[in-house]
Amino acid sequence: MTKTILIAGKNLPDGADFIEGAQVKMRNVAAAASKGAKPASTPNTSAFEWTRTSPVNARSLVLDAETEFGQIDEAVLYFDESYYAGKFNLLTPQECSESIDEMILGYQYLALEILGRFEKKYSMRSGLEEEKAPVPKLAFLIKACSSECDVNKNGSLRASTPMAAGPFVAAAAAAFSAFAENIAAIYGGREYVTVLLAQGDQNIEAAKRDRTLSEWICSYMDEVDKLKNKLTLKQSMNWIKAGAKGPGFSLFR
DSSP: OOOOEEEEEEEEETEEEEEEEHHTEEEEEEEEEOOTTOOBBBBEEEEEETTOOOHHHHHHHHHHHHHHHHHHOEEEEEEEEHHHHHHOOOOHHHHHHHHHIIIIIIIHHHHHHHHHHHHHHHHHHHTTTOOOOOOOOEEEEEEEEBHHHHHHOOOGGGGSSSOOHHHHHHHHHHHHHHHHHHHHHHHHTTTOOEEEEHHHHHSSSHHHHHHHHHHHHHHHHHHHHOOSSSHHHHHSEEEEETOOTTTOEEEEE
């Protein structure tokens, strides 16, 4: 059965390579697109405008994706530090406000809508006689890069860091990770969703290219579906290293 994945964070058109990775792994893709962008849709991919400052738009995005494809089986919220480092490198009040909207607020609104929708769909299925379907998954994926603080402490990092994360990006990455960990702590043990936390440094092979990283996270979620039992709360709260082969051997702190 073809799965449908919702991908948001590195929006179209910038996230085209990441979306291609999911297509290779035989997914229908509901892709978040930047406001005003008009990316072309394909038979198995549709773009939906995401206004990150709007909780109403977050709900519309999820519902529209469900209407288009029938259901959402997986969702990946992708935070690419290096990408954001190139967008937010001015220490101005305006950029401070814009960075909070794009790198913190939007992810939180959308995560809550996805979780709420998974819960509602589960309650609607409850008690029905049907073949047991895989548990829907919400993955928080962060691709890390060195910060300005890191490269000033260790000058050798500068050569492998084309654009270091400044204060706004480094703070938002920490907020993304803390939010993800605590969502996993609250929802990881619930029946209607599997929460995954995944991270990779931009210099490791599995995370160098968006397409490769996307193929990996999709393959990892396929392996989760093969498990006899749902991941435990403790497993959901652990970070998975990009490139890991499967849940049996990759969880670490």
